[in-house]
Amino acid sequence: MKSDLSESLFQTLQDAEARCHLLQSVVVHANDSIVITHAEPLDAPGPQIVFVNEAFCRMTGYRPEEVIGKTPRILQGPNTDRAALDRLKTSLQQWQPTLIELLNYRKDGTEFWIEMSLVPVANAEGWYTHWIAIQRETSDRKRLEAELLKTLQKERELSELRSHFVSMTSHEFRTPLTAILTAAEMLEYYGRNWTEDDRLEQLRLIQITVHRMTQMLDDILLLGRADAGDLRPRPGWFDPAAFCQLLVAEFQAERGSRHRWQVVSRLTHQTVYLDQNLLRQVLTNLLSNAVKYSAAGSQITLELSDRPGWVRFCLQDEGIGLEPQDFPRLFDLFYRGHNVGTIPGSGLGLAIAKRCLDLCGGKIRFEQMPTKGTQVLIEFPSNQAL
Template identity: 25%
Template sequence: MENSVLLKAIIDNAIDGLITIDDQGVIESINPSACKLFNYTEQEVLGKNISMLMPQPDRGYHDGYLFRYKKTGDASIIGIGRELTGMRKNGSQFPFRLGVSEVRYSGRVVYAGFIHDLSREKEAESQLQDYATSLEDQVQERTVSLRETVDALEQTKAELNLSIENLHNTVFTLEQTQQELSLSLAKEQELGKLKSRFVSIASHEFRTPLSMVQLSASLIERYALPFDSPNIGKHVGKIKDAVQNVTAILNDFLSLEKLDTGKVQAKFSHFNLAEFAAEIIEEMQIALNGRQKIVFVHRGSELMITLDQTLLKNCIVILIDNAIKYSGEESSIQFYTKINENNCTIRICDNGIGIPIEDQKHLCEPFFRAHNTGKISGNGLGLSILSRYTDLMNGKVDFKSRINRGTLFTLTFPQS
């Protein structure tokens, strides 16, 4: 009896939310932290389906997840930690990390969900992203300055070559020019080292302060609970959003650094392309906006290919994520795969804003973004990484795009 009382006290005073449901998705218990997160009382949720705490489209998919898991044992959430979006009583939404465990007790199955609010981490990531953008602007300004210096030196050299009558001064000036050029090149090399050093620091050393920001945000949220201030929750949520955004940017920077230093090598394996694509689509559902949907079609009877699964997944996720960001909330994203005797083809098609013709030749350059992206978030690294991953698998990238008519990306890989 004493152990039961202790366990209840631990659950009631836990920082993170805890909700248990039966095998039909009906809520059986909820601790105070979870009630606080969703702004419901315990009496308002007990006996209700857990989907009431989810926005669309997750609300409509939830019962299907449980049914498929009970029937096949194939888990999409149960036993797997992942980030989701919750919906409060007032309709507002917030990000959280969910861990679900299956518990068999007294001849029945109960599912326990542990909920950690990520709102503050996201806000901190945004602030760090601004800092990284500022550093990148400084790098670009220095690059422009170096280019201007080199151009000026070349012009000086040309003028001196025309001054035949003053050969001594010309030779002296050319020597001086050569020294200045060597100094400029040395500065450019130092700038490259500085950028590489920044990438290394941003990808490794920033992770510790990011973790501290995330932990501090959680502690602030905990200590602010007695005040019940929506402003505190709002700003803590911004911190968590910022932390997540900056983490994504650091991951892109780290990917580029690994590519530049040759640390990324393709590891080929034989696998089922249709099943592989279906898993990616399931994972991407959480990223869809509004009533967006992904339509997948595999053509041909052949299903097995030989490629690097990790690199290929990253390529497909980059393209689908871009299609989601640059398309409307009612749009349909087309995902096609095809295998024949000679090659494997993957196509991602959307009906979004399209890419201006003048920008298309620069599309796979690092840090480049089309002029019509406006306030849509992005760092201009995704397609550059995609292009280099595709090269490592001996493939090629093609695309067609029209303004406000959408974009079609095609990845082609040889198959022996």
């Protein structure tokens, strides 16, 4: 059977007319797009199309009469790689077969990727008369490649975060643990000779250090809950002005009255419908930064206002401000500004604030003050009531 088929095909190929009919049938019915153009001109506007098969029409959305006489450049668009087109032109000028990937555009303007094999065709005298391009759509493959690259990039970022996390937590915990150990040893060996005030000072140091470590652990756990989708808003009605006054009073009590504080309310409604815990997380981290990065005696102002459907909190300080190169990475985990110097910190606060705001559909914006300091504007969507 195989021998009979081979003999029949051989006889067909010996007949020029039959061979031509066979090749025409292959081209017309091929699943891959086939385009035939004149060999020249290679410069603009380019060689004209003389034939396209049905697969080309299915791929691009064009009918044959819409492309015959035009050039393949009608398939190119703003995102077509110019470097790839330059390589293609070089191959054409050298009359060399080439294999290339291009981003093309369908008739409806949508993008699609193709892998194109292009070969020149010569006549009996050896003159090149046409180009034949066989094109296969590779959009799905390119999409999978992009998704794979994105996954690999995410894995690299996670690996870097894990390494950074181990390094950061080792350093951030080692320092307070050393302070606790030192204070405890001082109390053990010298406490009996100290005054009551000296002993209380060492105990306060231990308490403050433990509180700092506990806060860092709470921050890490909160980020874990947010990333796992276990943290959800639980809004309720409350007075935001009273809430902020109490929060600032807590800061003054815990951290001393080293700064001048002001809470200003320009609210038109007394109560709002928000999640108090998420609001506390956001404001606590922002207030902590304001205290940490501004000098003793400087002013810290928290102003409240509202507009239909939104409540705004504007925090201003007179601290070290922000460097322009830091703005794109302010909410990255463990990232700290270029100008923080030796001021201690974990680089978690703004990442936590941003996640809490995202959970509530809130917004945050930083502005550098004209003279010194930073202004932070945060907005929460809120139903309001008198």
